[in-house]
Amino acid sequence: MTTNTRAIKALEAMKDLGISEDEVRPVLLKLYKLYDKKWELIEDDNYRTLIDAYFESKEDKAYFESKEDKQEEHKRKAPASCHDGEKPKQKLHLVDIDNQVLSADNSRQVLQDMKLTTNSQAFMAARDRKIYPGAASSEGRCKDPIDGPCHRSIQRKNMSRGNDKPKSHPGSVSTSCNGSLNASNGNLTVKSLSDVYQNTHKIEATPTCNNNTRTSKGNIDIGSSSPLGEVKSSLDCDAALRTGLNLSRNGSRQTLSEDKKKSFRYVEDITKGSENIKISLLDETNSEDFPKFNYIPCNTLYQSANVNISLARIADEDCCSDCLGDCLSLSVPCACSQETGGEFAYTSQGLLSEKFLTDCMSMVKEPQHHHYVFCKECPIERTKNETKPESCKGHLVRKFIKECWRKCGCDMQCGNRVVQRGLSRKLQVFLTQEGKGWGVRTLEDLPKGSFVCEYAGEILTNSELYDRIVYSTGNDRHTYPVTLDADWGSEVGLQDEEALCLDATNNGNVARFINHRCSDANLIDIPVEVETPDRHYYHLALFTNKDVSAYEELTWDYGIDFDDHTHPIEAFQCCCGSAFCRDRKQKGLFDNLTNLLLELI
Numbered sequence: 001m002t003t004n005t006r007a008i009k010a011l012e013a014m015k016d017l018g019i020s021e022d023e024v025r026p027v028l029l030k031l032y033k034l035y036d037k038k039w040e041l042i043e044d045d046n047y048r049t050l051i052d053a054y055f056e057s058k059e060d061k062a063y064f065e066s067k068e069d070k071q072e073e074h075k076r077k078a079p080a081s082c083h084d085g086e087k088p089k090q091k092l093h094l095v096d097i098d099n100q101v102l103s104a105d106n107s108r109q110v111l112q113d114m115k116l117t118t119n120s121q122a123f124m125a126a127r128d129r130k131i132y133p134g135a136a137s138s139e140g141r142c143k144d145p146i147d148g149p150c151h152r153s154i155q156r157k158n159m160s161r162g163n164d165k166p167k168s169h170p171g172s173v174s175t176s177c178n179g180s181l182n183a184s185n186g187n188l189t190v191k192s193l194s195d196v197y198q199n200t201h202k203i204e205a206t207p208t209c210n211n212n213t214r215t216s217k218g219n220i221d222i223g224s225s226s227p228l229g230e231v232k233s234s235l236d237c238d239a240a241l242r243t244g245l246n247l248s249r250n251g252s253r254q255t256l257s258e259d260k261k262k263s264f265r266y267v268e269d270i271t272k273g274s275e276n277i278k279i280s281l282l283d284e285t286n287s288e289d290f291p292k293f294n295y296i297p298c299n300t301l302y303q304s305a306n307v308n309i310s311l312a313r314i315a316d317e318d319c320c321s322d323c324l325g326d327c328l329s330l331s332v333p334c335a336c337s338q339e340t341g342g343e344f345a346y347t348s349q350g351l352l353s354e355k356f357l358t359d360c361m362s363m364v365k366e367p368q369h370h371h372y373v374f375c376k377e378c379p380i381e382r383t384k385n386e387t388k389p390e391s392c393k394g395h396l397v398r399k400f401i402k403e404c405w406r407k408c409g410c411d412m413q414c415g416n417r418v419v420q421r422g423l424s425r426k427l428q429v430f431l432t433q434e435g436k437g438w439g440v441r442t443l444e445d446l447p448k449g450s451f452v453c454e455y456a457g458e459i460l461t462n463s464e465l466y467d468r469i470v471y472s473t474g475n476d477r478h479t480y481p482v483t484l485d486a487d488w489g490s491e492v493g494l495q496d497e498e499a500l501c502l503d504a505t506n507n508g509n510v511a512r513f514i515n516h517r518c519s520d521a522n523l524i525d526i527p528v529e530v531e532t533p534d535r536h537y538y539h540l541a542l543f544t545n546k547d548v549s550a551y552e553e554l555t556w557d558y559g560i561d562f563d564d565h566t567h568p569i570e571a572f573q574c575c576c577g578s579a580f581c582r583d584r585k586q587k588g589l590f591d592n593l594t595n596l597l598l599e600l601i
């Protein structure tokens with residue numbers, strides 16, 4: 001292999017880890033010279049030496065810069081972490097500071113690094129929409145004179161419920177995918193997660209390296225009960241560093257210190273091979289417990305939800321049985337495009353059309369300008385008080401995409417089948433620096449309108465979700481539900497088993513790691529109809545609403561109303577860092593800090 005090919009391979013290997021070419025190139029060059037062009041030493045053990053050198057160079061850089069940087073002092077004086085009770089990081093990570101632009105951004109970064117106190121796992125109100133995975137309250141769009149009606153589906157667990165009938169505790173059932181058929185496959189018999197509970201295992205916390213046996217490859221064997229599969233810990237297992245080589249400050253090779261042996265952990269594929277593409281997880285700080293959940297690539301029924309997937313339910317006018325190949329190439333758009341006004345929502349490049357995306361974004365930004373429907377008897381209100389439910393607070397009628405499906409004549413490559421083809425973008429779960437916990441970033445540039453992933457979890461009724469929340473405690477709290485209410489109110493008397501939501505807390509896909517960002521998030525959620533013609537059940541797909549560069553964090557506006565103090569469920573303290581952050585508490589702290597910094601300059 002030529003030097004050039006080997007260099008490209010090395011850069012690609014780093015890219016898969018989430019390390020950009022620009023950052024790693026100088027380190028690679030340094031190693032190449034230092035090791036006298038002996039590529040084997042760099043390539044050994046999956047580029048272990050290069051990885052170590054990269055992280056060490058980051059740490060060194062941060063160390064020297066931090067000494068000169070007065071802001072550092074204020075960081076140490078900073079208040080508590082953004083997550084209450086979060087373990088302190090082993091090291092202060094200052095490495096992003098030099099990438100920030102001028103003082104305003106710097107001070108924001110300082111603020112983020114300070115890890116402000118938060119109420120953490122939030123139950124909160126949503127203002128604009130009824131979907132927000134950061135909260136257990138699964139709806140709550142507000143419509144005061146500005147925002148529209150506001151209602152809440154789930155009360156804080158210590159609040160009494162109108163209906164006190166005893167219920168068993170269905171929540172926190174951790175299950176594996178084994179044996180369950182997923183709804184989105186359109187199987188005629190849909191088996192629920194609870195049906196297979198007996199045969200499944202409880203998800204355990206991923207043990208630390210010390211508690212684990214090691215595989216012959218030197219990786220940590222975390223056993224079949226791990227939700228994350230094989231963990232490659234860069235340095236915390238000595239086997240991972242059998243070469244024992246690293247680049248010291250003066251460039252000589254030396255054995256790693258114990259401290260350095262704990263610098264980061266890497267999971268190659270959290271999906272356990274269940275997606276089209278691997279999704280890695282990188283913890284550069286080695287400071288956070290691995291998330292406890294079971295990866296499921298698509299929505300799966302929990303118990304009582306009624307998702308009736310049968311071809312017979314799809315009327316002839318709701319599919320395009322006579323089509324062939326790619327519907328997007330037809331001169332007259334097929335029947336499925338009727339849903340989007342006779343024009344397809346997708347372009348031939350597989351992106352959302354500009355017009356469709358603009359319309360959807362206007363719904364998020366100005367929900368008060370859009371149409372609401374009101375249930376005669378709202379399932380959410382019924383959940384709160386079965387005997388005397390309050391009146392419905394309204395549901396936004398959202399724009400849907402209708403994809404071609406199995407009753408259609410077109411093939412799987414048809415341009416009107418995007419979400420059902422699953423993940424295709426390189427994503428990585430990583431530990432955010434701002435105190436938001438884990439987050440998701442893209443490892444490739446994503447053009448505006450790209451499909452990223454759908455929000456997958458257990459499909460359950462709102463009553464089931466309510467019970468989960470009521471009975472959950474401590475670590476078991478449910479923090480990842482969204483409500484599928486985009487069409488409620490359009491029919492009389494929605495039954496409980498038809499009023500559905502998704503909970504990705506115990507069983508979910510990569511979307512469960514996507515954090516909230518106020519107003520200028522780079523993702524938007526859009527309802528997508530695939531296998532069911534009614535809208536009780538649909539897929540919630542996340543698309544980019546702007547061009548997103550590789551290594552940017554992917555974020556989604558959960559629609560939280562941080563000003564709603566009347567709601568019994570408190571929102572998390574937002575660390576989104578947006579200039580448009582709606583969390584005033586956070587803004588106040590940010591302003592104070594900026595003033596402090598300005599005084600010091």
Ligand SMILES: C[S@@+](CC[C@H](N)C(=O)[O-])C[C@H]1O[C@@H](n2cnc3c(N)ncnc32)[C@H](O)[C@@H]1O
Binds near residue numbers: 480516572
């Ligand atoms: C859907 S999860 C996102 C993944 C989560 N960060 C994790 O580590 O599992 C939502 C939770 O993430 C945290 N979170 C999301 N966005 C946040 C933000 N902007 N500021 C602070 N915490 C945030 C909150 O704890 C919230 O309840």
